[in-house]
Amino acid sequence: MRKVAYAYICLLALSALVALIRPSQLHAAPEVTLDVIVHASSKLERLSAYELEALFTRTQTRWSDGRTVIPFSFPAGSEPRVVFDRVALRLRPEQVGRFWLDHRIRGLGLPPKQVPSASLMLQVVANLPGAIGYLPTTRNHPGVKVVARIQQGKVVPP
Numbered sequence: 001m002r003k004v005a006y007a008y009i010c011l012l013a014l015s016a017l018v019a020l021i022r023p024s025q026l027h028a029a030p031e032v033t034l035d036v037i038v039h040a041s042s043k044l045e046r047l048s049a050y051e052l053e054a055l056f057t058r059t060q061t062r063w064s065d066g067r068t069v070i071p072f073s074f075p076a077g078s079e080p081r082v083v084f085d086r087v088a089l090r091l092r093p094e095q096v097g098r099f100w101l102d103h104r105i106r107g108l109g110l111p112p113k114q115v116p117s118a119s120l121m122l123q124v125v126a127n128l129p130g131a132i133g134y135l136p137t138t139r140n141h142p143g144v145k146v147v148a149r150i151q152q153g154k155v156v157p158p
Contacts, residue, residue, distance in 0.1 A: 032083055033137040035158065036148035037122070039129045047148040049155035052088045055132055057099075058109030063130060071112035072124055072133035080118075084134055087150045 036052060038044055043065065047055070054060040056071050063069055074081040076096065085091050091099055100111040115121045118135050125131040126143030135141060137149065146158040 031152070032079055033152075034080055034084060034134045034150040035137045035141060035146045036088075036132065036134045036150065036155075037125050037141055037144040038132050038147050039125060040143055040145050041129055042145055042147075044145070044147050046157055047155075049088070052148055052155055053090070056084075056088055056112060058103065058111075061109070067130040070128060070131045072115050072121060072131060073112040074121070074134075075114050075116060080134065080136060084150060087153055088155060 036047060042063070044063070051060070055069050056073070058071075061069055073084065077093065082093055085093065085096050089096070089099075103109055103111075115124055115133070121133045121135055122141060122144065125133045134150070137151075149156050149158050
């Protein structure tokens with residue numbers, strides 16, 4: 001009798017766990033791959049994961065030529081932004097807001113400016129020396145230079 005009751009409890013616990021799993025987690029779509037882009041005139045060829053984090057957390061605010069770094073990001077909650085923050089900044093969506101609030105309070109800088117679309121991100125970075133942003137990977141990004149790629153949860157060379 002005890003074995004039957006134990007098996008029944010285990011079955012109930014397992015069914016409760018299965019109910020908590022969202023269908024999207026069972027058949028997760030492949031994660032978006034992102035290209036990190038800079039203005040075409042930039043002398044920069046590659047960015048490491050460490051450098052990318054420093055630029056987007058405002059730890060590094062100037063390029064090697066002295067120009068001001070102007071980072072751009074997508075709106076919070078968008079798929080490219082969630083992937084970027086998780087890989088490049090090593091922050092979950094719920095941590096990002098607290099991170100920037102803490103930075104503001106301590107006077108350590110403001111978050112990257114937000115742009116609502118990939119086409120606007122491309123236009124802004126292509127037309128603003130010192131700008132850096134990211135886009136879903138495509139064959140060609142005219143007017144900008146790809147300096148890193150976010151792929152399969154890692155920052156890799158382009």
